[in-house]
Amino acid sequence: xGHKLLVIHGAGMNMRGKVQLEVxxxxxxxxxxxxxxxxxxxxxxxxxxxHSNIEGExxxxxxxxxxxxxxxxxxxxxGYSSGHPAIVTALAQVKFPSIELHISxxxxxxxxxxxxxxxxxxxxxxxxxGYWIAMRGLLEILKEKK
Numbered sequence: 001x002g003h004k005l006l007v008i009h010g011a012g013m014n015m016r017g018k019v020q021l022e023v024x025x026x027x028x029x030x031x032x033x034x035x036x037x038x039x040x041x042x043x044x045x046x047x048x049x050x051h052s053n054i055e056g057e058x059x060x061x062x063x064x065x066x067x068x069x070x071x072x073x074x075x076x077x078x079g080y081s082s083g084h085p086a087i088v089t090a091l092a093q094v095k096f097p098s099i100e101l102h103i104s105x106x107x108x109x110x111x112x113x114x115x116x117x118x119x120x121x122x123x124x125x126x127x128x129x130g131y132w133i134a135m136r137g138l139l140e141i142l143k144e145k146k
């Protein structure tokens with residue numbers, strides 16, 4: 001298989017399609033994952049998807065991914081977008097590139113993400129297709145690293 005990709009769903013992603021439908025639409029997390037795995041296959045990624053509402057679990061997963069030789073990460077921080085400096089620090093410390101992703105555009109609601117400060121790039125507002133865009137960008141970033 002190709003590059004190893006970690007996809008992280010942050011706090012509250014389990015509520016997608018159940019609340020705030022006017023912002024995020026009706027798609028629920030299992031459907032997100034189906035799309036993500038299909039996009040990963042199309043791009044030649046071996047993808048692992050991880051969700052947790054517990055900050056420490058996300059931090060441990062980031063460090064574990066580093067130890068396991070993961071090549072890249074896409075993180076939708078959701079509820080971890082701000083006020084979680086340990087996640088930001090973990091992403092900054094690992095050697096693989098990360099792309100922050102949001103289904104909607106948080107800036108339209110006045111939101112500002114702290115994760116963006118350490119991400120290689122940010123993809124916002126493209127819905128589920130944003131994951132495809134992020135993966136395509138990661139392929140280019142990984143090519144540069146060779």
